[in-house]
């Protein structure tokens with residue numbers, strides 16, 4: 001994998017983090033708001049801070065002086081603004097070395113880690129493949145340790161410079177408790193993953209459901225930066241969803257929310273891997289396609305070893321115009337439209353981002369899917385919600401994990417807790 005080029009491409013944007021300010025009830029300290037404003041814009045002059053945050057020029061000077069004193073901000077010679085006239089202004093930017101963050105995406109077949117500095121810019125990444133089956137928590141922690149060692153080795157850095165580590169994985173994850181209630185990666189339920197991780201590595205760790213990590217990536221680095229409400233729907237081995245409402249990641253009360261894949265679309269319908277019937281996932285995910293494809297095309301019978309083979313044969317057949325293969329995907333597409341129209345009617349997002357490896361195949365997302373969604377919406381052809389495809393890789397997910405950790409470490413920095 002050509003990690004360096006991927007990093008350069010992903011780092012191309014200026015600044016990172018949500019561009020809209022948080023709702024007033026979050027009551028962030030002013031210093032934090034100034035710091036996050038500068039990070040979101042890449043750099044900013046004191047007059048911009050004063051104007052956009054509604055503080056007096058004197059306060060802007062005092063606040064930025066404090067942040068400079070703390071080693072978090074520094075002056076840059078000039079700022080390029082489109083309409084700047086006259087002499088260049090002095091701007092402020094985040095000191096990149098003020099802290100480092102690691103973001104990890106744990107996956108079925110491989111784990112990916114990214115190292116980012118305090119501006120959110122990625123400086124190194126590593127991917128390690130592993131055997132594809134669920135394992136004990138100790139096994140997975142061993143793998144993470146190896147992954148982090150390889151990452152730090154590549155960057156020439158020590159773990160002590162890392163202020164926090166974000167970890168995203170599939171499953172039901174207690175983002176506050178650090179308990180993994182269930183994950184396809186682990187062979188047991190209710191594992192105290194966060195505590196075990198911190199005990200082993202001695203750095204703060206922030207766990208999150210992987211669809212939420214990807215949603216963080218869109219909120220911090222992607223199409224969601226300037227939006228108040230948007231949804232991310234991921235279609236891979238399962239169907240996941242993340243949601244930003246009022247500029248904040250929505251998590252629900254008990255970790256049961258946003259399980260779009262397990263919303264029912266058919267009473268007593270197809271068997272889902274969750275054990276129930278009629279779930280959206282049972283019509284849409286990889287295993288559903290393999291099940292359908294194996295029958296429709298008489299491909300190799302579904303077997304554990306043959307899963308990927310059947311899936312790639314099915315994709316090849318569809319690409320080559322095989323009608324039966326295309327029908328399998330078209331049917332999945334209609335169920336996708338059904339699921340998306342339900343998301344629109346429940347949450348009314350400005351944008352739905354479709355994400356997943358399979359989105360790289362155009363025939364999976366033909367205009368018929370959008371037309372089907374339009375037809376299923378009450379607005380009938382006037383649907384204002386946009387639907388975009390973002391076929392990113394594991395590095396996007398890992399980067400979302402850096403955003404989660406960066407967000408937490410920043411919060412702790414300005415709200416009393418020490419974050420190393």
Ligand SMILES: [Zn+2]
Nearest residue numbers: 262272274279
């Ligand atoms: Zn299910």
